[in-house]
Amino acid sequence: MKKLHLLLIAGAWNFTACQNAPKTTTATDSAQAAVNADGYYEASLAAASSPGRLIGLTLKTTNDAEMTTDYLNSTPEIVQMGNWSALDSGKYLITLVTVGSGNPQKDSLIFKQDGNDLRYIGDDYGSDGLTLIKKEKPAPTTKQLIIWVKNEAECDRGPGFGKTKCYDVVYGDKLLPDAKWDRLSEPIDSFTYEKGNIYKLKVNRIPRDPRIQDVGAYEYKLAEVISKEKAK
Structure with a gap:
């Protein structure tokens, strides 16, 4: 009986030790x-x-x-x-x-x-x-941008996608003298560029269907020509 009592005490001590053992990150x-x-x-x-x-x-x-x-x-x-x-x-x-x-x-x-x-x-x-x-991630929506355009060119979309109009652009309401011109490699629908001018445009950037985003995530549509000036 004494031996059985000692075994029960030892078992209880081992159970308590396992319960209180510190948890480590694995x-x-x-x-x-x-x-x-x-x-x-x-x-x-x-x-x-x-x-x-x-x-x-x-x-x-x-x-x-x-x-x-x-x-x-x-x-x-x-x-x-x-x-x-x-x-x-x-x-x-x-x-x-x-x-x-x-x-x-x-x-x-x-x-x-x-x-x-x-x-x-x-x-x-x-x-x-x-x-x-x-x-939950919100669905993409149309965003209105202000875009300055100073040049139009033809850009290659990549193998199998042909060529498209592209532009040298600056985004935002103001055009600073030292502005860095970026390349917009998408046409602006309903916009006609005349060489030698700088345009300030209001443009709607519209999300494309994800199934056809191989040609770009957005399409661009002219909303308003804000100004048109001769390039200096």
Whole structure:
């Protein structure tokens, strides 16, 4: 009987020790966190020179990442592409490059999971910080842009897609003397360019059906010719 009593005590002690053993983060835990993190996140912030900033972050199950910053004005969104990975303690490393900037330098951001949301760890977003709320990704909508046009050319869409009109453009309400001209590789429907002029246009950027986005995610339609001046 005494021997049986000792065995019962030992068994109870071992059970308690197992229950109280500290939990460690395993590769499985990190993988599960990574699965839970994928989705779309969004936040609205104030901005000094525009009506505001709408920031959207998409984390895909393939570990691809996309961040867009829309200043809610007449310019296109800033698009950053890259990848993401799960760290320990519910943190995520997101590495991004700005599309079309010509700058290969990567931005590295660290977020910490806060319930279903992501909270940025760092100083880049000022004293208010940045918390991205997880939600359903909204469908693309038409956006009205202000576009300055100074040149028209013919661009190749790529193998099998033929050629199209393209333009040297600047986006936004003001054209500064040192403005950097970008290339818009899409025609502007209903717009006729006359050589030697600089145009200020109001243009509707319309999302294309995802099934035909091999030729570009958007189409452009002229809404108004705001001004037309001789190029200097």
